[in-house]
Amino acid sequence: MEQVESRIADACDRSGRPREDVRIIAVTKYSSLENTERVVRLGLRHIGESRWQDAKVKWETIGDEAEWHFIGHLQTNKVKDVVGKCTYIHSLDRPGLADEIHKKAAALGIRQKVFIQLNVSGEETKFGLAPDKLMEFAEHLKGLPGLDVCGLMTMAPYEARAEETRPVFRRLRELRDELNERGILPQPVNELSMGMSNDFEVAVEEGATWIRLGTVLMGKE
Template sequence: MSLEARIQHVKERIEAACQRAGRAKEDVRVIAVTKYVSLEATESVLDHGLVHIGENRWQNAEHKWNALGNRGVWHFIGHLQTNKVKDVIGKFEYIHSLDRMSLAEELEKKAALLDLRQKVFVQVNVSGEESKYGLSPEQLPSFIKKISNFPHIDIVGLMTMAPFEGNPEETRPVFKGLRELRDEINAQGLTREPLKHLSMGMSNDFEVAIEEGATWVRLGSILVGKEEESR
């Protein structure tokens, strides 16, 4: 299937999921996850009008960003090591994986030096899987309250990763849980501005995530395909 055909296929599935949930399709934005594809394939994604690009490791993203960074909106979606903040700050408009205080402090420090405001999603391990990064739901309110006072960090929403399930319907409680956590944070008024966004849902389960309120879905294999780079 061509990239153009995959984009159309995904668009139709997103629209159907929004219709089932009574949501406007414009409320859902797609991040094209290009971590498994080449520079040329990433350029093709941008050529086809997909603006949001997702990468999870700076060492794999660097050459793509150097070539194409001025063309799209870049999202860092992987686990971010504190010593890599200096590499991604100022390049990735969104960081989806803020999950600990040491990382928040380093982001604040580096953003202050560059005089910018870094948009972040706080990562929550809703499923409780040991293999997943993220704060526990119980840790979230106090963490949010503390970093809301950081002047160079803008918390725009929450992110989670659901377990990979053969039946995507089994992921629904995870996505519902993240939405409820966001609503609780907003009800408590813990942030400067209400949290609007939920970054959740990937190729295997994005329709369920949309039905439960996802505003950003992170799509790799179903959208851009998968290839190992030959470098």
């Protein structure tokens, strides 16, 4: 953990950012309940999971000792399991899913924090909205008060040289800024969820506010 902290701090220094601008999501989707509990005790309160069936026992055991982030592809029929339990959903990428999250959040009397997931790299194997559909999608979302659109999310391709991911992260930041300039949504979109174990330093240099770290924190179980 100390080494990860040092690398984040160095990336912040290189880009002229305060360290507190960047928050860590500990990705525990491949980790046991025991290892997840250990991470929470160490002070990493933001926990990322990709499948509700894997997260359920951890959520029931750890509960509000952690803040839960749903970071995987979300099927519409699983919305009922996630909304109201996960503080953040990082994978909003289509109108039908937005409508279902809004409906469930409204029934619970809450506003669900969501990130719009964009497939900036254009890889066929990745989920996410095409960047050129962002503004149209935002127009749809502004009519759904059950959603609190707090940021954009993307996944870069795995590259042997992390530097090669920079254009993907830079483009996500530019898209966020373009969205805010248009003023489509009722409040500014401030957050950028980008960067994983292989490339988080580049993501921080390009403006990441949330980084999703699995192997570099949790090891391989």
